[in-house]
Amino acid sequence: xxxxxxxxxxxxxxxxxxxxxxxxxxxxxxxxxxxxxxxxxxxxxxxxxxxxxxxxxxxxxxxxxxxxxxxxxxxxxxxxxxxxxxxxxxxxxxxxxxxxxxxxxxxxxxxxxxxxxxxxxxxxxxxxxxxxxxxxxxxxxxxxxxxxxxxxxxxxxxxxxxxxxxxxxxxxxxxxxxxxxxxxxxxxxxxxxxxxxxxxxxxxxxxxxxxxxxxxxxxxxxxxxxxxxxxxxxxxxxxxxxxxxxxxxxxxxxxxxxxxxxxxxxxxxxxxxxxxxxxxxxxxxxxxxxxxxxxxxxxxxxxxxxxxxxxxxxxxxxxxxxxxxxxxxxxxxxxxxxxxxxxxxxxxxxxxxxxxxxx
Amino acid sequence: xxxxxxxxxxxxxxxxxxxxxxxxxxxxxxxxxxxxxxxxxxxxxxxxxxxxxxxxxxxxxxxxxxxxxxxxxxxxxxxxxxxxxxxxxxxxxxxxxxxxxxxxxxxxxxxxxxxxxxxxxxxxxxxxxxxxxxxxxxxxxxxxxxxxxxxxxxxxxxxxxxxxxxxxxxxxxxxxxxxxxxxxxxxxxxxxxxxxxxxxxxxxxxxxxxxxxxxxxxxxxxxxxxxxxxxxxxxxxxxxxxxxxxxxxxxxxxxxxxxxxxxxxxxxxxxxxxxxxxxxxxxxxxxxxxx
Amino acid sequence: xxxxxxxxxxxxxxxxxxxxxxxxxxxxxxxxxxxxxxxxxxxxxxxxxxxxxxxxxxxxxxxxxxxxxxxxxxxxxxxxxxxxxxxxxxxxxxxxxxxxxxxxxxxxxxxxxxxxxxxxxxxxxxxxxxxxxxxxxxxxxxxxxxxxxxxxxxxxxxxxxxxxxxxxxxxxxxxxxxxxxxxxxxxxxxxxxxxxxxxxxxxxxxxxxxxxxxxxxxxxxxxxxxxxxxxxxxxxxxxxxxxxxxxxxxxxxxxxxxxxxxxxxxxxxxxxxxxxxxxxxxxxx
Numbered sequence: 001x002x003x004x005x006x007x008x009x010x011x012x013x014x015x016x017x018x019x020x021x022x023x024x025x026x027x028x029x030x031x032x033x034x035x036x037x038x039x040x041x042x043x044x045x046x047x048x049x050x051x052x053x054x055x056x057x058x059x060x061x062x063x064x065x066x067x068x069x070x071x072x073x074x075x076x077x078x079x080x081x082x083x084x085x086x087x088x089x090x091x092x093x094x095x096x097x098x099x100x101x102x103x104x105x106x107x108x109x110x111x112x113x114x115x116x117x118x119x120x121x122x123x124x125x126x127x128x129x130x131x132x133x134x135x136x137x138x139x140x141x142x143x144x145x146x147x148x149x150x151x152x153x154x155x156x157x158x159x160x161x162x163x164x165x166x167x168x169x170x171x172x173x174x175x176x177x178x179x180x181x182x183x184x185x186x187x188x189x190x191x192x193x194x195x196x197x198x199x200x201x202x203x204x205x206x207x208x209x210x211x212x213x214x215x216x217x218x219x220x221x222x223x224x225x226x227x228x229x230x231x232x233x234x235x236x237x238x239x240x241x242x243x244x245x246x247x248x249x250x251x252x253x254x255x256x257x258x259x260x261x262x263x264x265x266x267x268x269x270x271x272x273x274x275x276x277x278x279x280x281x282x283x284x285x286x287x288x289x290x291x292x293x294x295x296x297x298x299x300x301x302x303x304x305x306x307x308x309x310x311x312x313x314x315x316x317x318x319x320x321x322x323x324x325x326x327x328x329x330x331x332x333x334x335x336x337x338x339x340x341x342x343x344x345x346x347x348x349x350x351x352x353x354x355x356x357x358x359x
Numbered sequence: 360x361x362x363x364x365x366x367x368x369x370x371x372x373x374x375x376x377x378x379x380x381x382x383x384x385x386x387x388x389x390x391x392x393x394x395x396x397x398x399x400x401x402x403x404x405x406x407x408x409x410x411x412x413x414x415x416x417x418x419x420x421x422x423x424x425x426x427x428x429x430x431x432x433x434x435x436x437x438x439x440x441x442x443x444x445x446x447x448x449x450x451x452x453x454x455x456x457x458x459x460x461x462x463x464x465x466x467x468x469x470x471x472x473x474x475x476x477x478x479x480x481x482x483x484x485x486x487x488x489x490x491x492x493x494x495x496x497x498x499x500x501x502x503x504x505x506x507x508x509x510x511x512x513x514x515x516x517x518x519x520x521x522x523x524x525x526x527x528x529x530x531x532x533x534x535x536x537x538x539x540x541x542x543x544x545x546x547x548x549x550x551x552x553x554x555x556x557x558x559x560x561x562x563x564x565x566x567x568x569x570x571x572x573x574x575x576x577x578x579x580x581x582x583x584x585x586x587x588x589x590x591x592x593x594x595x596x597x598x599x600x601x602x603x604x605x606x607x608x609x610x611x612x613x614x615x616x617x618x619x620x621x622x623x624x625x626x627x628x629x630x631x632x633x634x635x636x637x638x639x640x641x642x643x644x645x646x647x648x649x650x
Numbered sequence: 651x652x653x654x655x656x657x658x659x660x661x662x663x664x665x666x667x668x669x670x671x672x673x674x675x676x677x678x679x680x681x682x683x684x685x686x687x688x689x690x691x692x693x694x695x696x697x698x699x700x701x702x703x704x705x706x707x708x709x710x711x712x713x714x715x716x717x718x719x720x721x722x723x724x725x726x727x728x729x730x731x732x733x734x735x736x737x738x739x740x741x742x743x744x745x746x747x748x749x750x751x752x753x754x755x756x757x758x759x760x761x762x763x764x765x766x767x768x769x770x771x772x773x774x775x776x777x778x779x780x781x782x783x784x785x786x787x788x789x790x791x792x793x794x795x796x797x798x799x800x801x802x803x804x805x806x807x808x809x810x811x812x813x814x815x816x817x818x819x820x821x822x823x824x825x826x827x828x829x830x831x832x833x834x835x836x837x838x839x840x841x842x843x844x845x846x847x848x849x850x851x852x853x854x855x856x857x858x859x860x861x862x863x864x865x866x867x868x869x870x871x872x873x874x875x876x877x878x879x880x881x882x883x884x885x886x887x888x889x890x891x892x893x894x895x896x897x898x899x900x901x902x903x904x905x906x907x908x909x910x911x912x913x914x915x916x917x918x919x920x921x922x923x924x925x926x927x928x929x930x931x932x933x934x935x
């Protein structure tokens with residue numbers, strides 16, 4: 001039995017349909033990341049689950065109980081808002097204590113509960129501060145602590161790292177998985193940062209135009225993106241995309257040159273497609289094959305990114321581990337091939353991925 | 360329950376609305392009656408006769424004229440004075456802030472009581488102002504009791520009470536203007552009269568319009584000051600709308616005519632207030648958006 | 651940046667002084683008068699040097715005014731009490747009723763709310779007599795003429811719209827997420843309203859309440875039409891006072907001072923709220 005179940009949820013504001021027939025089930029203790037560009041209704045979805053907005057259609061169930069007539073205060077949900085939404089007239093302690101007070105705990109229990117999450121989030125030294133005296137990072141931690149304080153069964157986190165600086169975001173991205181595991185809650189985590197999504201999620205639900213395009217594990221999403229858009233959203237540098245047509249015997253036309261691709265695509269002859277290849281799936285060598293010139297070499301974190309140009313003028317990015325012994329120099333010429341594992345064909349009309357037919 | 364909540368909460372406001380609307384429609388109904396409190400037997404429906412009679416009624420036209428003159432005169436003077444004072448106090452120094460607070464006092468004085476204060480000051484026997492003007496050579500200056508100076512005197516009181524209102528609004532407006540255009544103009548050595556007429560005034564215009572319309576709507580129906588000061592006199596020199604309809608109702612007990620007068624006044628203010636509300640909502644949006 | 655010349659500073663100083671003299675002199679002079687007897691008031695030329703007397707105030711407070719025509723009983727203190735009682739209870743009731751309504755208007759977008767807000771706004775500028783004269787006839791039928799209840803009821807026409815409009819603006823400025831966060835934490839709607847919305851709108855509530863009190867106190871025409879002597883506030887009572895024969899001028903002045911002192915003191919005490927309320931009420935809403 002899933003802990004949280006969304007069945008055919010739709011939400012419209014006036015004539016504007018924000019969520020369109022969305023379904024999702026999350027198991028107890030699972031971390032599901034709702035991922036998508038801004039303005040796709042991620043926040044609205046969390047509000048619906050929290051009960052501060054009502055869906056236009058569909059049902060939300062928690063532990064198999066329909067939430068339609070359950071007020072927000074009775075849903076046993078913890079939520080952290082993108083803008084923190086701290087109570088400006090309470091100090092940090094009282095902010096964090098709010099869910100505990102509402103559950104009519106004794107003064108000692110409240111003190112202990114606040115101390116526990118405050119320590120976890122390293123804000124025990126600022127508990128007596130008013131929100132306006134806190135730094136952005138401290139605000140964000142206070143908001144998280146408030147959401148975690150009552151150990152709710154369901155945690156809704158609305159892009160909590162959005163409004164904090166890069167350094168803190170990096171730290172929190174390392175810290176959060178441990179925190180969330182310890183909380184043992186089911187977590188719905190909204191973000192528009194794919195690295196955050198990959199780092200935290202058991203499963204990622206990709207939201208676009210009011211619908212889930214793909215709900216799968218981070219690895220699955222990266223390896224087998226359901227659409228060209230999903231492929232584009234995950235990965236840095238982004239996937240190389242070339243619009244082309246499938247030719248004789250699993251080949252495509254790449255700026256005038258015929259290139260072999262995964263034999264599994266042989267059945268798609270004549271179809272208009274978008275060819276996508278991840279930069280790390282662009283293999284470099286020397287010898288015979290498709291030639292390309294190295295235009296630029298840029299180190300990026302632990303990898304090195306190369307900008308390549310084929311004779312026909314097609315530009316491709318390749319990425320190699322920086323520790324790799326054979327990083328070509330700029331202006332040199334290399335032979336390239338495409339690793340089938342990082343290569344995909346997408347339908348040019350619908351954007352959907354073509355399955356690799358098992359011939 | 361959840362859906363009924365907003366309706367439940369706004370119930371008192373709804374009651375007040377009803378409390379306004381019922382008398383309002385009653386007044387509309389009365390205005391179509393021949394209705395004298397002292398002659399109940401004469402009561403009857405006469406459609407628009409009360410209004411039609413106004414057309415040939417010199418007293419009515421006198422009321423229209425004096426109400427418009429009063430509103431135009433008071434608001435005009437208050438606007439000029441209020442703008443001038445706001446410009447004087449524009450810099451938020453400690454002295455200017457204290458001055459602007461002290462200037463609130465006349466506005467916080469009940470207009471009816473302010474009228475009495477000025478009545479004491481313009482008393483021909485001991486009034487300090489009568490003494491001052493006698494020093495200037497005006498010996499028998501009769502202030503509000505002389506038809507030729509009554510309007511001047513009552514305007515003086517209105518100006519004393521309400522100029523601070525315009526001043527406060529314009530001061531808030533002036534202090535909220537963006538600094539950049541003024542700094543740029545100062546750097547370029549633009550003459551100050553040009554800055555005032557081409558930058559300050561246009562940017563302040565929404566505030567000026569709001570404040571003057573607000574005052575105009577109040578002033579055209581002024582009652583407290585005129586009634587306390589002269590009861591519409593001397594003669595009918597200051598017989599503005601509301602004073603006229605008050606006397607019509609209580610002195611001549613002519614309810615129908617009194618109601619018709621008020622409906623005419625209401626129609627004028629309704630037109631003005633529609634313009635005002637539009638302007639006001641625009642400004643309100645700006646205040647919400649900016650700041 | 652500041653290159654105002656000395657001459658300009660002098661001119662500014664002189665002008666501001668003139669302005670202050672014009673607007674403050676009447677209050678100053680009435681206060682002086684209230685400490686004088688007829689004898690010193692009638693002196694020509696007038697002088698600000700005199701022996702102050704409290705007799706005017708003591709006469710008002712005891713209610714026994716001695717004059718050439720004999721002893722006069724005037725219940726001015728009763729008027730003062732009426733003003734206080736009517737204004738305070740009207741504002742209190744308007745706050746109790748108006749704050750929840752303002753909250754409903756700010757938080758829930760609903761048709762009726764918009765209609766009410768619009769009606770109140772458009773009648774904000776309607777002539778008060780238009781409502782008062784028919785109301786006076788209804789009041790006679792209902793037996794509400796010259797009762798505190800009737801007066802407090804009509805005073806809602808002043809206080810409630812003011813509170814609705816000002817407080818609504820403050821509620822609108824509170825991020826709904828703050829309230830959502832409180833509810834999700836496990837608190838009922840009512841508790842959220844009471845612990846979050848109301849405390850955060852407190853400056854607005856203070857401004858609106860203060861302004862409503864002053865407007866109610868300063869109101870003249872409502873009580874002129876609907877109240878007789880024993881229920882009249884000072885604004886109406888003072889008028890009767892002036893026309894009563896044989897009253898000393900100093901006593902009139904003292905009555906005026908006592909009548910305007912409460913609102914002026916309030917205004918000075920809470921000027922920060924007041925300026926905010928005035929400009930919000932007019933500009934921001």
